[in-house]
Amino acid sequence: MTRHFLSTLDWSRAEIEALLADASELKATRRAVRRNDLAGKSVALVFFNPSLRTRSSFEIGVFEMGGHAVVLEPGKGAWPIEYRDGVVMDGEAEEHVEEVARVLSRYCDLIAVRAFPKFQRWEDDREDAVIQAFAKYATVPVLNMETITHPCQELALALTLRERLGTTDGKKLVVTWTYHPRPLNTAVANSALIIAAKMGFDVTLLCPTPEYVLDARYMDAARTFAKENGRSVTVSHDVDAAYRDAHVVYAKSWGALPYFGRWDEEKPIRDAHKHFIVDERKMALTLEGNGLFSHCLPMRRNVKATDAVVRSPSSLVIDEAENRLHVQKALLRRLIGDAK
Amino acid sequence: MTRHFLSTLDWSRAEIEALLADASELKATRRAVRRNDLAGKSVALVFFNPSLRTRSSFEIGVFEMGGHAVVLEPGKGAWPIEYRDGVVMDGEAEEHVEEVARVLSRYCDLIAVRAFPKFQRWEDDREDAVIQAFAKYATVPVLNMETITHPCQELALALTLRERLGTTDGKKLVVTWTYHPRPLNTAVANSALIIAAKMGFDVTLLCPTPEYVLDARYMDAARTFAKENGRSVTVSHDVDAAYRDAHVVYAKSWGALPYFGRWDEEKPIRDAHKHFIVDERKMALTLEGNGLFSHCLPMRRNVKATDAVVRSPSSLVIDEAENRLHVQKALLRRLIGDAK
Amino acid sequence: MTRHFLSTLDWSRAEIEALLADASELKATRRAVRRNDLAGKSVALVFFNPSLRTRSSFEIGVFEMGGHAVVLEPGKGAWPIEYRDGVVMDGEAEEHVEEVARVLSRYCDLIAVRAFPKFQRWEDDREDAVIQAFAKYATVPVLNMETITHPCQELALALTLRERLGTTDGKKLVVTWTYHPRPLNTAVANSALIIAAKMGFDVTLLCPTPEYVLDARYMDAARTFAKENGRSVTVSHDVDAAYRDAHVVYAKSWGALPYFGRWDEEKPIRDAHKHFIVDERKMALTLEGNGLFSHCLPMRRNVKATDAVVRSPSSLVIDEAENRLHVQKALLRRLIGDAK
Structure with missing residues (x-):
């Protein structure tokens, strides 16, 4: 079964410590060693909210391991998306997350998602519906770039x-x-x-x-x-x-x-x-x-x-902020690296 | 003369069949064979309208063959453009498609364009003026990413x-x-x-x-x-x-x-x-x-x-949707690949 | 001390001539020689204003030398930024240029900035505050992609x-x-x-x-x-x-x-x-x-x-317009190339 990174709640302390050790190693050798762990691989960065460090550190981290990151901004450069199941889609949304997640899974090796709460009802926001929907339908790992937690x-x-x-x-x-x-x-x-x-x-x-x-x-x-x-x-x-x-x-x-x-x-x-x-x-x-x-x-x-x-x-x-780069590289290596 | 891909109307069935065969081959060998057909080459993706799959599949397809795709969104991140010839440009448009197409032709190996109709007068929209203007002035192949047809x-x-x-x-x-x-x-x-x-x-x-x-x-x-x-x-x-x-x-x-x-x-x-x-x-x-x-x-x-x-x-x-990736790779290879 | 490229005012004619000679060489050999001067290196392109050629030519130039360019648009895809020192930041800006510049310096090898004047008071605009602030805080070279001069x-x-x-x-x-x-x-x-x-x-x-x-x-x-x-x-x-x-x-x-x-x-x-x-x-x-x-x-x-x-x-x-590509490649090589 696909291992996602939606929250650290279901990653053990030992797993976290292993990621940190790997991140330290990547940091120490960053300029000395050219890496190829993601050679030929692509990662989708899906942003429903703005980003500077997240986007930069993911794009650069993926590049430094030989891969490519595609930045998607649904509702801006891309189509608005529906998350609920069974809905008659006659409102704003032009497509369903099921199609988005399944198609991106065909194109990419990992889908990273940033989706902030809507700040109307915490009972709704705490369900983390957007990233949970991606995780439900994707056939590749889904990674949380900040929703109601910020595990990176x-x-x-x-x-x-x-x-x-x-x-x-x-x-x-x-x-x-x-x-x-x-x-x-x-x-x-x-x-x-x-x-x-x-x-x-x-x-x-x-x-x-x-x-x-x-x-x-x-x-x-x-x-x-x-x-x-x-x-x-x-x-x-x-x-x-x-x-x-x-x-x-x-x-x-x-x-x-x-x-x-x-x-x-x-x-x-x-x-x-x-x-x-x-x-x-x-x-x-x-x-x-x-x-x-x-x-x-x-x-x-x-x-x-x-x-x-x-x-x-x-x-x-x-x-x-710098360490975002290194831990994310370790995480990507863990989730989709060739040596995993 | 530069071969464009504006519509399948002027591509024969045999040519289409050859593209499909190539796409099948690329699909079957995608994870096994690293390709280099577009090594050092760049492609401009010019979006006048939103996109998710088109952008993802082109960016990734180009990357998987060793090239680089630049995403341009005129009127958003880039300048508004004039298409008509001989116009006194004292309105909104800051530059003429002739300059855009000729300059991108110097930077890139191919220009891909998405330009939806304006939905005011079909007599106008059916002329497909935007992509036709790119094709007129570009000195590299122009590829249709959806205008009044969607050949990809x-x-x-x-x-x-x-x-x-x-x-x-x-x-x-x-x-x-x-x-x-x-x-x-x-x-x-x-x-x-x-x-x-x-x-x-x-x-x-x-x-x-x-x-x-x-x-x-x-x-x-x-x-x-x-x-x-x-x-x-x-x-x-x-x-x-x-x-x-x-x-x-x-x-x-x-x-x-x-x-x-x-x-x-x-x-x-x-x-x-x-x-x-x-x-x-x-x-x-x-x-x-x-x-x-x-x-x-x-x-x-x-x-x-x-x-x-x-x-x-x-x-x-x-x-x-997945096959967009594979057919577009075949098409790019056909239009600008080293082995064409 | 880090050498920036904020204006040609402090670059001698001899230095400019050397850049032009290098650009000519890069232009002449563009299609024949694959370059690796920026292998593994990343460049941030920070756009406060629209761009077509600047973005395309930088992205492609960096790619052609083995590096990767990240495009950031503060206030659009990224957070609005404060430039003044010592300010109580209770207005629109979500972060200070000091953090932006210092963090990007950890991620990237060079920060390129486009920041047009505000057209309210020339006394203010002539201080070129945005790019000067980047140059003050960055620990990597800062390059002017047009502010109150356009040295590229x-x-x-x-x-x-x-x-x-x-x-x-x-x-x-x-x-x-x-x-x-x-x-x-x-x-x-x-x-x-x-x-x-x-x-x-x-x-x-x-x-x-x-x-x-x-x-x-x-x-x-x-x-x-x-x-x-x-x-x-x-x-x-x-x-x-x-x-x-x-x-x-x-x-x-x-x-x-x-x-x-x-x-x-x-x-x-x-x-x-x-x-x-x-x-x-x-x-x-x-x-x-x-x-x-x-x-x-x-x-x-x-x-x-x-x-x-x-x-x-x-x-x-x-x-x-074409020559933007070549001179910028020479400039990037001079500022952060391996052979500098």
């Missing part, structure tokens, strides 16, 4: 932390909510939570109110992983306590799930917590005042973190 | 039918109109008609009223081809009679030519013929209840054909 | 003139303003002026009124280059005198700098000078009635130059 970002974060911390077990990582003018996807927060727990961190989820706690699917998974590692997952609304003695502060903004589709009601809460910004004072509370900081990109400067934090030697932002 | 789809259909039927001569193929909420291009219908006639089928064109008969250029060509093969082209408005004993049902929606630019007047006629949908009852009328079904993609499910028909073992939809 | 077009023009004229020293080149319905960028005019002066031409800048004279930065640079070559730069508003005995007429439209942001006031002046169009009568005034004509593309026919001029044997338009 997880691998990049994990590799970066491994590089800087060595062992991650028993260290303290804080996932902190930060302000953003718009309610954002919980994907990266979900992902940071579960990968940190899987990697053996003691994880603190810092957020303004209980309403900002993440979906139970990810909270529960994180707690399960933590338990397997003999660690814990803690929710906190106390900024200073959360930062205290942390090895790592990982920042991200997201919209509160209970307000899905009623964002006007959530706005005053978000607006009242602009002080959650990651700044020098808070970072001074971390372990020996020397904790690491990271954030996926894009990131609004001086809204989510101050310039000084972003540019400090403790900032992993650029390394984490 | 024709080749894909022909290969698929050859694979499933073996000999096609004397078998019955029905091109059936189906409902679609908008009036669509006649391109694929024109193409299905002429390639089926060229391949020796007895062809029935099934449509709601005489107003849905296709342009005389294609009706006449189909009749000529049929005559050369000792076969016939029949127009029918009787659904059951048309389906009866058919080997192949090919579905497509299109707008009636006499209503061009007055689509509001055509709408009631279209709306009154939603029952032209391809369904199990109708397919049961085909030869031994076992006729093949196909449709180019995109295709609206349960509008043009029911889920059951699309998913049945007699459905060629996915195979036909 | 300069190299293409220079190569084309070298091909047709041999030595360029002491010959007369007229940069003539022409009408266009909209006020355009001065980039190509600035570029034509400075490269012509650098190549040893006597340069005449022909424009409707003193208000159309170019920015002092480029006027002064051109005068300095001309002086180094023992030549002159002349401003003229007399069409016939400017054309008389010219070896080369280079046409371009641009908006008058004093009217920046108040384009309604400039419009009547532009509209009153439609007769600046390059036509047969004016070209007959050139040296032996045989002067060369060129214009970068896109170009509006019968607005900037008549069909007869554009299509005449003296027209360099297509050659200049």
Whole structure:
């Protein structure tokens, strides 16, 4: 049966560690060794939402292993798509995902999909219908380039932390909510939570109110992983306590799930917590005042973190972004490489 | 003189058969043999309209033979273009097709163009002005990726039918109109008609009223081809009679030519013929209840054909889409391959 | 320190001549020699504005030397970007150019940028803030694909003139303003002026009124280059005198700098000078009635130059566009080629 990469939830810690080791090797030898693992192979990158690093790192990663990436943007350069089964398609959609996935499976060796939530009803969005439909109908591996989790970002974060911390077990990582003018996807927060727990961190989820706690699917998974590692997952609304003695502060903004589709009601809460910004004072509370900081990109400067934090030697932002390239190459090799 | 691929009208049956044979060979050896026919060569894919399969299959096909495809979208990522000769260009267009075609001819080895009709005046659209202008000024081959015909789809259909039927001569193929909420291009219908006639089928064109008969250029060509093969082209408005004993049902929606630019007047006629949908009852009328079904993609499910028909073992939809890749590779090899 | 290609102002004539010689060699051997100078290397093409030739010629040039070009369109397929330092990013921009440039520097070997002026305040636009910000933060070479100058077009023009004229020293080149319905960028005019002066031409800048004279930065640079070559730069508003005995007429439209942001006031002046169009009568005034004509593309026919001029044997338009490919390949080889 085709192995997809839809979420890290069903990839074991040992499998993740193997990917990270392979990514390290690919990174170390990148300029010295020309690779051919994907020679003659093609990958479809299907973007329903914008991208800069994801597109660049996948295109370049595929190229560096001898393959070719095709970028498709349904609804822009390509046709709008229907996901539901059995529908009379007399609306906007010109074709069904079944045809799209089955045909791309004939052309390509892997289909990577970016499909953000619609932000109307979390009950719907949490089904992850678009990528699940691709996975249902595709006959080649389907890879998640961010939907309601962002597993490639997880691998990049994990590799970066491994590089800087060595062992991650028993260290303290804080996932902190930060302000953003718009309610954002919980994907990266979900992902940071579960990968940190899987990697053996003691994880603190810092957020303004209980309403900002993440979906139970990810909270529960994180707690399960933590338990397997003999660690814990803690929710906190106390900024200073959360930062205290942390090895790592990982920042991200997201919209509160209970307000899905009623964002006007959530706005005053978000607006009242602009002080959650990651700044020098808070970072001074971390372990020996020397904790690491990271954030996926894009990131609004001086809204989510101050310039000084972003540019400090403790900032992993650029390394984490670079590591997208290496972990994705390892992942592609694992899924469709000749040596798999 | 440069050989273009603007339409199959001026490609003989023998030439088409040779392309199909080559495509079969490329398909059979795709994963086993790395090809180099287009090594160092570039192809421009100029899209005035959206695309998913066309773009993917061309990009991948070119890559699989060692070349590179550049995707250009004039009016989106590129400048709007003027096609008429001698015009004072003080409107929207920033450049003339003469410059576009001549410059791309210096950069690339082939120019492929998708340019749908404007749906205002059929007298204008039937001139196929955009691709004809490219062909006039280009000094490299110009290839039609769908304008008022869709010759690459024709080749894909022909290969698929050859694979499933073996000999096609004397078998019955029905091109059936189906409902679609908008009036669509006649391109694929024109193409299905002429390639089926060229391949020796007895062809029935099934449509709601005489107003849905296709342009005389294609009706006449189909009749000529049929005559050369000792076969016939029949127009029918009787659904059951048309389906009866058919080997192949090919579905497509299109707008009636006499209503061009007055689509509001055509709408009631279209709306009154939603029952032209391809369904199990109708397919049961085909030869031994076992006729093949196909449709180019995109295709609206349960509008043009029911889920059951699309998913049945007699459905060629996915195979036909896959075969785009193989026939286009054969075509590129024929037009610009080193071994031509 | 990383060598960028932001403008030809800081590239010596000897360096330019070396690039042209290399471009000639690449052009002559293009079809005979497969190159590998960029094997395994990637280039980011960042387009804030549309492009046809620039995109095609860079993509193909990179491919022909074994590399891969990634096309990014911030604000379309990618995130909007902030350029100013120290800003609280609570507006439209989702990320800062520092992160973009630093991350792309990890993925790619070179970043090429197209960023047109905003046409509100020339004092702002003349700072060339976007590409300067990329150059400030990138750790790989940054290359100008047109901002407020168009140095790749300069190299293409220079190569084309070298091909047709041999030595360029002491010959007369007229940069003539022409009408266009909209006020355009001065980039190509600035570029034509400075490269012509650098190549040893006597340069005449022909424009409707003193208000159309170019920015002092480029006027002064051109005068300095001309002086180094023992030549002159002349401003003229007399069409016939400017054309008389010219070896080369280079046409371009641009908006008058004093009217920046108040384009309604400039419009009547532009509209009153439609007769600046390059036509047969004016070209007959050139040296032996045989002067060369060129214009970068896109170009509006019968607005900037008549069909007869554009299509005449003296027209360099297509050659200049072709030469973009060759000079850019030479430039990429110089900046990031293995043999540099």
